[in-house]
Amino acid sequence: MSRQDDEEREFDLRWADQAEQKEPSARARMLAARWKENPPEPVPFRGEPESAGPRRSSWVSTVIVLGCAVAVVLVLGYTRFPGP
Template identity: 65%
Template sequence: MTEQDGWERKFDHRWANSAEHKEPSARARMLAARWKENPPGPVPFRADPGPVPRRSSWASTAVVLGCVIVVMVLIGIVELGSSR
């Protein structure tokens, strides 16, 4: 089998997309069968999320700076202990 034969046998997406009948996917068939017997209830397109509590940007900044200071102190303690 030459390389050109393999090229000709490759799946042609243009040919597949131009098909008149397109079979639904297995998941679509499964859901259609399930919903025939037990249809789903109405669901809003996008549920309205509840109010999100706002965090202060100062609180986040304080937490980050606090962590940086703690790491710097720990590094200083380790360096002090290793220099003795």
């Protein structure tokens, strides 16, 4: 590109950025049309996930993980070192 092309392109970008009205994107137009007929319901900032089950305490989770680890160690220990 020549220097003149760069200057013309820069001018065009400045001219476009200074436009008083900008055309919305296709997605924005689609959502505006959809929401005009059927507005969305308000959603809390951090809503609870719908698929979450009852929450366990951190101690219960820790006991479950440690219990599984001990069970695996015991199973591996007995299978590798059979009795006399």
